[in-house]
Amino acid sequence: MAPSLVLAGARVVLPTGIVNDGRVIVEGTRIAGAAPPDARVVDVSGHWLVPGFVDIHNHGGGGASFSGAVDEVLTAVRTHRLHGTTTLVASTVTDDMDFLVKQAGLLSELAEQGDLAGIHFEGPFISPCRKGAHSEDLLRDPDPAEVRKLIDAGRGKARMVTLATELPGGLDSVRLLADHGVIAAVGHTDATYEQTVEAIDAGATVATHLFNAMPALGHRSPGPVAALLEDERVTVELINDGTHLHPAALELAFRHAGARRVAFITDAMDAAGIGDGRYMLGPLEVEVAEGVARLVHGGSIAGSTLTLDRAFQRAVTVDGLPVEDVVAALSANPARLLGMDDRVGSLEPGKDADLVLLDDGFAVKGVMRQGEWVVAPQLP
Incomplete structure (x- = not known):
């Protein structure tokens, strides 16, 4: 299995509101609550992270x-x-x-x-x-x-x-x-x-x-x-x-x-x-x-x-x-x-790692579905 991924530094939209300089941890196909020591950190500062x-x-x-x-x-x-x-x-x-x-x-x-x-x-x-x-x-x-x-x-x-x-x-x-x-x-x-x-x-x-x-x-x-x-x-x-x-x-x-x-x-x-x-x-x-x-x-x-x-x-x-x-x-x-909110619809631990990375103008820069990039972001 690929190492866990930490998407860090974005404005993350959670059910509780917007978190500046937030992070989302992806482990396998799901969103995780904590990152293991070997997690790969990707800086996505200047972007928005929203649910798929x-x-x-x-x-x-x-x-x-x-x-x-x-x-x-x-x-x-x-x-x-x-x-x-x-x-x-x-x-x-x-x-x-x-x-x-x-x-x-x-x-x-x-x-x-x-x-x-x-x-x-x-x-x-x-x-x-x-x-x-x-x-x-x-x-x-x-x-x-x-x-x-x-x-x-x-x-x-x-x-x-x-x-x-x-x-x-x-x-x-x-x-x-x-x-x-x-x-x-x-x-x-x-x-x-x-x-x-x-x-x-x-x-x-x-x-x-x-x-x-x-x-x-x-x-x-x-x-x-x-x-x-x-x-x-x-x-x-x-x-x-x-x-x-x-x-x-x-x-x-x-x-x-x-x-x-x-x-x-x-x-x-x-x-x-x-x-x-x-x-x-x-x-x-x-x-x-x-x-x-x-x-x-x-x-x-x-x-x-x-x-x-x-x-x-x-x-x-x-x-x-x-x-x-x-x-x-x-x-x-x-x-x-749809009765699927236990799996999708928000960026919460335990749910599918479905997310969209947007730039400041709200254009798509990355799309992930169940932990795999559909559109891989081109980041510095």
């Missing part, structure tokens, strides 16, 4: 999709690891049930191997009124029997299902998901405020990309946004790419939900980490121009090209959020939501 990022909503990257074959899935995983995401849930898009069942089997095997943290099914149980970049011909009501089919196909690795809970079968499907320990997420929905409250009471605990693909907040019809923001049981996803949300909407979510109830996500598609061009999102063709992905037919925003390091950098340097709050939204909160 946790993305609970991601469709692909590096030119590859989580709806593809094994090599494509692993390409997407590697792409996001280079940007600091050390724990990743693979999201599918609306397709026919037979394909989704088959893909769930493939993704569950990769989750069993530790490449993925689980599966998120976004569709087909969503509203045609708020379909976004999902094929309307393949949408269906959330029949609990079909929801159960996807859960079973995930072989214990299904983490989340996004539903329009106002549709027939929606509330029963939420209860089914809750009973099986799978997150029910309200999204791509045309629900009223009252219907959303009912869904939360039935067991829904996540807002899929809050504000997007749902009715806007209104003074007479507050809709799902108000219900999801006000309830302490709900974690709200936010896509902080400068396109999906106005800065005031981001501030509203943080101010009202509080830093412990926000999870930054990418909702990334194939183009993340690659660039402009034409891509496929499920069965739909997407044009990416100046980093913004839109359907070729219809023009709806089609996921994002975001990586979580960019979300981090924007949140601090543009939105002016405290670093500790951003770290919570990128790591601790999604880890807790």
Whole structure:
């Protein structure tokens, strides 16, 4: 086994706050509480050390999709690891049930191997009124029997299902998901405020990309946004790419939900980490121009090209959020939501040695996953 490693001199973001001139000790695959005498000390002064990022909503990257074959899935995983995401849930898009069942089997095997943290099914149980970049011909009501089919196909690795809970079968499907320990997420929905409250009471605990693909907040019809923001049981996803949300909407979510109830996500598609061009999102063709992905037919925003390091950098340097709050939204909160906070999400002894080294401008300089450098820092 390689000697223990001490990363010393950085500003370390811990659950208790920021420690200046701090240090993190890595022993094997875990963070250790004390360093043995033969530990190798690496000076990382002038940098930030933060926990590895946790993305609970991601469709692909590096030119590859989580709806593809094994090599494509692993390409997407590697792409996001280079940007600091050390724990990743693979999201599918609306397709026919037979394909989704088959893909769930493939993704569950990769989750069993530790490449993925689980599966998120976004569709087909969503509203045609708020379909976004999902094929309307393949949408269906959330029949609990079909929801159960996807859960079973995930072989214990299904983490989340996004539903329009106002549709027939929606509330029963939420209860089914809750009973099986799978997150029910309200999204791509045309629900009223009252219907959303009912869904939360039935067991829904996540807002899929809050504000997007749902009715806007209104003074007479507050809709799902108000219900999801006000309830302490709900974690709200936010896509902080400068396109999906106005800065005031981001501030509203943080101010009202509080830093412990926000999870930054990418909702990334194939183009993340690659660039402009034409891509496929499920069965739909997407044009990416100046980093913004839109359907070729219809023009709806089609996921994002975001990586979580960019979300981090924007949140601090543009939105002016405290670093500790951003770290919570990128790591601790999604880890807790997934029930993985005993292993990931914070830099504490006994947890996986998943960490990101950032420079003063919050650009990635190093990424470590389970004690091994994915991006090795170039230090003097």
